[in-house]
Amino acid sequence: MSEVTNQPSAAPAAASSVEVNADRPPLYGRKVLSFVRRSARLDDRLQRAWDTYADRYLLDITAGEGSLDVRDDFRFDAGFVRDTWGNDHPLIIEIGSGQGENVVAAAAARPDVNFLALEVYDPGVAHTLLLAGKQGLANLRIAQVNAPELFKACDPGVAAEVWTFFPDPWPKMKHHKRRIVQLELACDVRRALADGGVWRIATDIEDYALHVHEVMDDADGFANVGTLTVSLPTAHVGKGNAETAVDLPHADFTESTRFDGRVLTNFEKKGLAAGRVIHDFTYRAV
Template sequence: MEQEPQGQEARRRAVVSFVRRSSKLDPRMERAWEKYSGEYLLELDKGGHELGVSADVRLSREFLASVWGEGFRADGRIIVEIGTGQGENIVAAAAAHSEDNFLGLEVYTPGVAHALLMAGKQELHNLRMVQVNAPELLQAFEPGVLDEVWTFFPDPWPKTKHHKRRIVQDALASAVHAALKDGGVWRIATDIDDYALHVHEVMDVRADFENAGELTVSLATEHVSKGTAEMAAQLPHADFTESARFEGRVLTNFENKGIAAGRVIHDMTYRAVQA
């Protein structure tokens, strides 16, 4: 009888929220990588998997301080952003809050390189990047290490058959909760109504998070897929609780495009509590 995959192998076969894209860098980004990766890129034991994290890795505050090097704020908050894209948001946050520590997670090499370039140009020391699959890294944190987790404008995976690839899932929520300190928050933003519904379906029923929002929004209560989003207006709606726009998030070109297209920006804040 074939045995079920265990440990790291099981994690490799799990459904992931990204597709592999070209890791080729243009000459400018190659120079940035060569110049700044030694300082800003955290190299963790990946257990033989390109974007994995070894089951032996345990990320405590002390471990982070030891591998971070110069610039780790011993008394500062630790904030993780899942999916930094080009790095605009986390670099701006690190520059604005030199008292805190920022760790960016991104799987795409060009995006990591761009974040390294921006951090290096500003000579930031309270920011590090790590190129891994986010759920695996979150599972490696010791309990209560993180103050905040950010997931801004994740891939919406609009086709119904692909909704299982959306990164906000119960398994990740459990890992985020375990890594957050009591009262820590998970901030999520999307410009896709159907993704907002998905987040509410995953998060609003959990006993280990409370919705910390203060605004009421109306959303269709049935899912739509790519090409049928216009049907949402005719579907039954219900009220959900969301947050005002997070002031700590810079207005990126991506968000501006969503606004220009007439899409509503949904900010959701979930506070970790004891279940």
């Protein structure tokens, strides 16, 4: 995932309304997203992939051309899954599939499982189309939508697993509220998961790991089923002062061993080469 934009709010109609709303938070009434919608031209190879494979893999569920919102009448239910994938196999949804390396490898390795990749950026969608099309995968679909909007349209129990690997860390303190892992999304993910299903999360940013624990360890309907004990600072740091974290009070938290269903992508390799520790989480729907 990447940066975030806020939808513009309407200008105040009168001075009195400004006074009445003076105590509202700065982002009141605005939709906070976990990305910035950037326009990016596709190179010839990616444009050919889009033209060739979009009709096969890209779901038409948005509110209109250029929109990342799911249309109002759409429901992501068992019937839609059956009609789209042609079977009743378990469904795994990846939030922020990036270049598609992980979800395509997983779909190729597990033909008896359905996969849905959620990605907002054109180059990432196109590259995922290219990888899937070259292998002729039948069990993968892609949706270019804002992930929280998709989960609000999900029927209970429609997904077996949800994956969120290396989301945008939003390192500045003032931007932490824009991280994709939030309690509201957790509630919607829990509803979408079948009982016993899991939300798998991974990050190579220590402060994001603390954020995940704060949101998820006490979230209703989830149990942290990790088996590792890790030490993390108990206070947040931001961009520019992350090195001070080592001097902060620490506490033990429970995390998971590395999920062996996640391929070692170029992104993860860069994090490891930079000396960052990978934090894996498994939260089971209970």
